[in-house]
Amino acid sequence: MSRNNRKFSAQLPFLLLLIPGIILTVIYSYGPMFGTVMAFQQYTPAKGFTGSPWIGMDNFTYLFQLPDFKNALRNTLFIAIMKIIFGLVAPLSVGLLLNEMRKMLIKRTIQTLIYLPHFLSWVIISGVLIDILSPSQGIVNDLLKAFGVQPVFFLGNNHWFPWVIILSDTWKEFGFGTIIYLAAMTGVNPSLYEAAAIDGAGRWKQTWHVTLPGIRPIVILLVTLSLGRVLDAGFDQIFNLYSPITYESGDVIDTLVYRLGLKQAQFSVAAAAGLFRSVVSLILISVSYYIAKRFANYRIF
Amino acid sequence: MNTLTPGRIVFNLFNYFFLSVLAVLCVLPLVNVLMISFSDNAAVAAGHVKLWPIGFNTDSYRFVFHKPEFLKAFGIGLQKLLLGVAISIVLTIMVAYPLSKEPEVFRWRTPLVWFFVITMLVSGGLIPSYIIVMKTGLINSIWALVLPGAVPVYLVVLLLNFFRSLPKELEESAFIEGASHWQSMWKIYVPLSLPAIATITLFSAVSNWNDWFSGLIYMNMPEKYPLATYLQTILITLDPSQMKDTAFDVGQFKNVSLRTYKAAQIFLGALPILLAYPFLQRFFVHGIVLGSVKE
Numbered sequence: 001m002s003r004n005n006r007k008f009s010a011q012l013p014f015l016l017l018l019i020p021g022i023i024l025t026v027i028y029s030y031g032p033m034f035g036t037v038m039a040f041q042q043y044t045p046a047k048g049f050t051g052s053p054w055i056g057m058d059n060f061t062y063l064f065q066l067p068d069f070k071n072a073l074r075n076t077l078f079i080a081i082m083k084i085i086f087g088l089v090a091p092l093s094v095g096l097l098l099n100e101m102r103k104m105l106i107k108r109t110i111q112t113l114i115y116l117p118h119f120l121s122w123v124i125i126s127g128v129l130i131d132i133l134s135p136s137q138g139i140v141n142d143l144l145k146a147f148g149v150q151p152v153f154f155l156g157n158n159h160w161f162p163w164v165i166i167l168s169d170t171w172k173e174f175g176f177g178t179i180i181y182l183a184a185m186t187g188v189n190p191s192l193y194e195a196a197a198i199d200g201a202g203r204w205k206q207t208w209h210v211t212l213p214g215i216r217p218i219v220i221l222l223v224t225l226s227l228g229r230v231l232d233a234g235f236d237q238i239f240n241l242y243s244p245i246t247y248e249s250g251d252v253i254d255t256l257v258y259r260l261g262l263k264q265a266q267f268s269v270a271a272a273a274g275l276f277r278s279v280v281s282l283i284l285i286s287v288s289y290y291i292a293k294r295f296a297n298y299r300i301f
Numbered sequence: 302m303n304t305l306t307p308g309r310i311v312f313n314l315f316n317y318f319f320l321s322v323l324a325v326l327c328v329l330p331l332v333n334v335l336m337i338s339f340s341d342n343a344a345v346a347a348g349h350v351k352l353w354p355i356g357f358n359t360d361s362y363r364f365v366f367h368k369p370e371f372l373k374a375f376g377i378g379l380q381k382l383l384l385g386v387a388i389s390i391v392l393t394i395m396v397a398y399p400l401s402k403e404p405e406v407f408r409w410r411t412p413l414v415w416f417f418v419i420t421m422l423v424s425g426g427l428i429p430s431y432i433i434v435m436k437t438g439l440i441n442s443i444w445a446l447v448l449p450g451a452v453p454v455y456l457v458v459l460l461l462n463f464f465r466s467l468p469k470e471l472e473e474s475a476f477i478e479g480a481s482h483w484q485s486m487w488k489i490y491v492p493l494s495l496p497a498i499a500t501i502t503l504f505s506a507v508s509n510w511n512d513w514f515s516g517l518i519y520m521n522m523p524e525k526y527p528l529a530t531y532l533q534t535i536l537i538t539l540d541p542s543q544m545k546d547t548a549f550d551v552g553q554f555k556n557v558s559l560r561t562y563k564a565a566q567i568f569l570g571a572l573p574i575l576l577a578y579p580f581l582q583r584f585f586v587h588g589i590v591l592g593s594v595k596e
Binding site: 011014015017021022029031032035045097098103109112115120130132137203235236257261262274277282 | 306308309312313316317319320321323324325326327328330331333334337345346348351392395396398399400402407408409413416417418420422423424425426427428429430431432433434435437448449450451452458481482483486507510511512513514518529532533536537560563564566567570571574578579582
């Protein structure tokens, strides 16, 4: 490369290209980050970030004493961890089974159908779920009735609600996750299978001793990266499916922030809850990225 | 390696059966709701409609289109989609190009990559974001639905990784002929990256079309809602326990009930994606693999 590279004029075209992106990012991504100072203030919109009085950690002390917050934290952890487990096992198993299929047309058709729900929004899917899970008219309860089971009000029952959330999320996303595992499986060296077959391994042993070790790096990577999402139980989904009846089992930090902040106008308390979630998430994500880089040689860019 | 032992045949039969059932289960709920939307109100209320319409009619759809709100929201949704995708893709290209250069070529590459990537890891959260949008005067404006998410960093990372995989010799020969970076970007990198750009365009289009939350919080007036937000208020905001088939005063649309009306709107809201999906699927698959499995 030319020696003029270090001159400012050589760098200028790059900077000019970046300017619009940087300006928007500063305003709409970094702006809110600095806006989190309101978690330490008694914020009133009239006085703004600069004029509102500082009150130290009071919002946090208030927040951590709220029964709603403890409840939301517990629900968040439970729902998110279950989603991570199901979201690992389901696509991995389906990927292994799909990998055994040899009829390409059927394989493609199945793939096309299982990815589909991923692309629909939680608003649409929730509309569907509300209809099919309705206790009086939904097709799910019609089926249960056919087996002599009493109708269940899945979306109005604190025992069932978290499982509806976990299972419907697994249903929506497993097909999408399968893509990655299938791609990893096609990358396994075919001669390893031949060698295993010569040594007398059947399909089951080949799966156990060749396929699974072959995709182990990607499995470890995805598990590691999913750890960063332990405080992310899925706002869109829960917001669209819960109701005051199921706050007890379904309210998560994100939905609590929404209600405290935008419904009850407790801006500073809601911002404190949001900041708590961001800080814990950042630590978890940093740790998970570090582990992913260390053990799976993963880089973002 | 494909010797068909009896055990293997049994497994294959089971496997094809199981996965086919699973695939059908992924679309069955949608089919059920679609059939409800085409069925007669009375048959729906009696619980007869499963996977085939009973008393086929399109009254629910005619009722939806009869209401100006739906078309208005559809128009705003489309406007948000076109504006959002156009801005995001142009910005993604303009950000990804400099960041795809080696640090020896573009000195501030590494700090600037981190400048963008940090926004994927940390966010200010809902309330401060809302206040920033309010302070920049975007409440009730279409720009509130577009600008806060205008630089999709995830797509920038996908594209910059793709740019880096292209041979540098092409660009060097263009520079010898006197091309500028602007020309190199649009005339060399962009045409060579069409598969990757198609992928990120589709990602951006789906997320723009599906985004309902920014409409809900940044628009004070329901008549400014994009379709996704409008649907959210229609389909969800009613408490599920209240979702009874109460008498529906619909005049000329005698086959319509609240439930068939909702079903029709669910289907219409999903329709653009359902129509585009079969054609675009392979791009998505390519894009995900591009983003996740790399050396």
